[in-house]
């Protein structure tokens with residue numbers, strides 16, 4: 001977990017200054033947001049980083065971590081968990097993060113987001129399929145909000161096996177991430193703080 005320290009450029013410790021007093025008050029008033037994200041090729045993690053930046057622009061406190069590194073969510077008021085979908089399922093890094101933190105997550109507000117190439121066509125059917133992708137995690141948590149976003153596929157980046165799988169289902173190549181849609185959903189999360 002990140003730790004803010006207050007020291008001068010010369011390295012000496014400073015007494016708590018006005019920033020160190022205001023910052024915790026802001027966090028209590030605004031709430032702290034954690035974005036925990038799984039990824040295989042990085043495109044969903046980029047979505048998580050974008051969300052963190054957008055929230056910070058509005059003055060909120062947002063930390064972005066790889067889902068596999070998240071072991072303690074107790075300090076956060078809202079936890080956003082994201083994963084791309086692979087063969088209809090969230091990545092294990094995301095579902096394992098939920099299981100590992102389940103007891104605490106159940107007492108928190110939690111939002112999910114899922115990225116998949118199928119969301120290139122934003123239809124109720126495609127949303128429903130991605131909604132199923134979180135599996136047991138989704139059934140255990142009952143998220144306050146769920147975002148479904150189109151993802152990105154670059155054939156030359158894929159592993160040999162993934163290339164075969166993707167070509168077999170004729171999935172389109174390209175970057176279909178819709179940053180406007182992602183921003184809108186991200187900013188809507190403020191109402192859950």
Ligand SMILES: Cc1cc2nc3c(=O)[nH]c(=O)nc-3n(C[C@H](O)[C@H](O)[C@H](O)COP(=O)(O)O)c2cc1C
Pocket residue numbers: 038039040041042043044045084085086087088089115116117118119150151152153158161162165166
């Ligand atoms: C092997 C493989 C299987 C995939 N399966 C699905 C799927 O079932 N549904 C879907 O909508 N997208 C699927 N995708 C697309 C990914 O979800 C999409 O490319 C995502 O943006 C990848 O995220 P990442 O870069 O964070 O790993 C699949 C991609 C690969 C390579």
